[in-house]
Amino acid sequence: MVELTVDERQRIVTLLASLSVLTTESGRAEMLNLAGLDELVPHIDVTGPPLVAASRIVTHLSAYGxxxxxxxxxxxxxxxxxxxxxxxxxDFIAALLLKHHMMVPVSPARPVTAWRGADSAGSVEEKIITSNTLRPVHFLEQALTAARAVCHIHVRQGATGWTGTGFLVAEDLLLTNEHVLPSADLLAGTRFLFNYEDDPQGRPRPVETAYASGGYFLADRSLDFALVELADRPGERWGRLALAASPPLVGERVNIIQHPGGQPKQIALQSNFVEYVDDTVIQYVTATLPGSSGSPVLTDDWRVCAVHHAGGNLKEPATGSRYFRNEGYRTCRILDRLPSDLRSRLN
Known part of the structure; x- marks a missing residue:
């Protein structure tokens, strides 16, 4: 149970009531579902004006525990x-989460200022209708194998902390975003949680915690990646992800295995079209949330073509139109920044 002060409760309710997505009953239910609280939705009264509904949601979730x-x-x-x-x-929400030990806040992604791609979001909807979505059953087995190498990253810095996603590219090397792990000074307070996911009955699986070895570490702000060496070679138990030799084409699909919102491991397989590709970035409409930063962007043969780092509903400079897209830096550009001995270990 979360015991909020009167001021904290008032500020949260006012904030929720101001969000356009929470002005309707369907929007409120969808937000609860998106947060992984779908089992609680039937027990929460989401009807009425925004302030009333927001107050009910806060009351129920606070008491639930x-x-x-x-x-x-x-x-x-x-x-x-x-x-x-x-x-x-x-910042207010992050401080509240830490103060009341509710959970670790997700790592805020840096904004992307330039988006490129198709002229109309309608083209994505048309592709969803007409695209061939048939896959062999072993496609799902390959997804589960790939998912083993993806981990939840919990960074702690003094009284603050944040979470992100990372994945193994060698038995002892893990790739994530620079904005998740910007400095080697953070490694002592960072945990890498493998198998942080639920089983088919919705029960948490046993988690294995890994730590940095104190060895190799490289963070690159321009391509928003960090490569860190882990102790005890966790890749021998959890596997590693291979890198794609070539990028997907516009209109092809990319899948993302991730820890959205700091939640147990999830995968985005639907509505996952590539909208733009150049020498440095890939932009796509595959679903993510903060906390997904550092996730592998995977082609349909389960090879990593990019490292997810940001997204949003922003203007396209060329047209002034707005698109909701996500973006990852291509692994080929990241490889170019690595010493030759490391590049050979990742191929």
Missing amino acids: RISRDQEALGRFLNLVATLVGREQQ
């Missing part, structure tokens, strides 16, 4: 809300 060992129901919901608000409100 923990939904997992280290996550409160209210924390899961607020972590999602943080993706829809400005930096000042994000």
Whole structure:
């Protein structure tokens, strides 16, 4: 149970009531579902004016308590809300999550200022209708194998912290975003959690925690990647992801295995079309959330073509139109920044 102060509760309710997505009953239910709280939706009255509905949601989630060992129901919901608000409100939510031990806030992604791609979002909808979505059954087996190498990253810095996603590219090397792990000074307080996921009955699987070895570390801000050496070679147990030799084409699909909103491992397989490719970035409409930063962007043969780092509903400079897209830096560009001995280990 989360015991908020009167001021904290008032500020949260006012913030929720101001969000356009929470002005309708369907939007409120969808936000709860997106936060992984779908089992609670039938028990929460989401009808009425925004302030009334927001108050009911906060009351119910506060009283419900923990939904997992280290996550409160209210924390899961607020972590999602943080993706829809400005930096000042994000900081307020992050402080609240840490103060009341609700969960670790996700790592805020840096904004992307230039988006490129198709002229119309309608073309994506048409592709969803007409595209061939048939796959062999072993496609799912390959997805589960690839998912083993993806981990939840929990960074702790003094009284603050954040989460992200990473993946093994060698038995002892892990790739993530620079904005998740910007400095080697953070490694002592960072945990890499493998198998942080639920089983078919919705029960948490046993988690293996890995740590940095104190060896190799490289962070590159311009391509937003960090490569860190882990102790005890976790890739011998969890596998590694291979890198794609060539990028997907516009209109092809990319899948992302991730820890959205700091939640147990999830995968985005639907509505996952590539919208733009150049020598440095790939842009796509595959679903992500903050906390997904550092996830592998995977082709349909389960090879990593990019490292996811940012997204948003922003203007396309060439047309002034707005598109909701995500973006990853291509692995070929990341490889170019690595010493030759390391490049050979990742191929």
